Amino acid sequence: MDNSSIYALVGYSALACCVIMFLVWLWSLRIKNAGVVDIFWSYNFPIIAIILLLLAPGFETRKLLLCGMVIIAGGRLGTHLAVRVLKHLRQEEPRYAQIRKDWGKNAEVKMAFFFQAQALSNVLLAVPFFIITLNTAPQLGALxxxxxxxxxxxxxxxxxxxxxxxxxxxxxxxxxxxxxxxxxxxxxxxxxxxxxxxxxxxxxxxxxxxxxxxxxxxxxxxxxxxxxxxxxxxxxxxxxxxxxxxxxxxxxxxxxxxxxxxxx
Known part of the structure; x- marks a missing residue:
């Protein structure tokens, strides 16, 4: 396992997710609805999968199978959440409204950090994806x-x-x-x-x-x-x-x- 490959893939993934979440946070400020973070938390996994599919050095069939699974699952969940949230875009989900109320006057600044924490959680949870797409063994196994x-x-x-x-x-x-x-x-x-x-x-x-x-x-x-x-x-x-x-x-x-x- 090449450490330089790992660091590069993690770095690209973290950069992509953090930039996306920063832009989503700016959007949430405008519409006053932090619930959109859930949509893009789900979509960030397909983004990571695409990065790995294009750049990871693993066995191509394994990469295609794993990344296809991630893209399908993340895309389905993200779209399901988007349909739900976009129906009431100007009405913040009660869960986030309560968080905003609890955080008080510094809520927006804390939300910015929260959105970035969500981006980093995408990368942390993607550990299985990095491991799998770095595997160069030329055949799939029972597991x-x-x-x-x-x-x-x-x-x-x-x-x-x-x-x-x-x-x-x-x-x-x-x-x-x-x-x-x-x-x-x-x-x-x-x-x-x-x-x-x-x-x-x-x-x-x-x-x-x-x-x-x-x-x-x-x-x-x-x-x-x-x-x-x-x-x-x-x-x-x-x-x-x-x-x-x-x-x-x-x-x-x-x-x-x-x-x-x-x-x-």
Missing amino acids: EYAGTALWLISVIGEATADAQLAAFKKDAANKGKVCDTGLWGYSRHPNYFFEWLMWGSYFVFALGSPYGYLAIISPAIILYLLLKVTGIPATEEQSLRTKGEAFKKYQQKTSAFVPWFKKA
């Missing part, structure tokens, strides 16, 4: 095929959960209600579960490459964020504020995370 299969399950699962929630919200009769149909009848956050499973699939794929065990950092970080920081805690706090008793009853009936586990 790489297993990772691809797991990725396919995760992308289909997440897309299904997102589609079910979007359909529920589209029905005016459901206004103010809690989505408890489909996968949402088993888990309060099936989309988060499959998102984490996707990062697990990249880890499995990376195990087929030298130093692949280091890729565990990505699903570990995602799991921590989802369970303890910006995922489930923030989402459920907002749901409790807006849906109150209905959401409390929903919490009692469903699993917080794993979609196939349902409480009695």
Whole structure:
């Protein structure tokens, strides 16, 4: 593994993501909506994948497979978020409105650092991608095929959960209600579960490459964020504020995370 290749790829990726997030932050100032950061956090992974596809020295078939997976998954999620955010572009998502309120008069400056932190998190979470695309072994192994299969399950699962929630919200009769149909009848956050499973699939794929065990950092970080920081805690706090008793009853009936586990 060539250290100079690693440093160059990481550097190019970090530069691209930071520049994109700086421009997005400027846009967020103009429209007063920090929620756009989520869109471009997702799109930054395909950007990294394109950089690696063009510049990484690994086996071409492996690069095409991995980078194709990342582009499809990141593009799908980013577009899903864009559709949601752009419908209410001038109305900031409550989660970010609350953050802005908590940060007070220095909110915009702190947001600038927050956007850059999101860019750097893109690069950190891309560790499996760097490992995989530096692998020059001229054939794919069983772990790489297993990772691809797991990725396919995760992308289909997440897309299904997102589609079910979007359909529920589209029905005016459901206004103010809690989505408890489909996968949402088993888990309060099936989309988060499959998102984490996707990062697990990249880890499995990376195990087929030298130093692949280091890729565990990505699903570990995602799991921590989802369970303890910006995922489930923030989402459920907002749901409790807006849906109150209905959401409390929903919490009692469903699993917080794993979609196939349902409480009695």
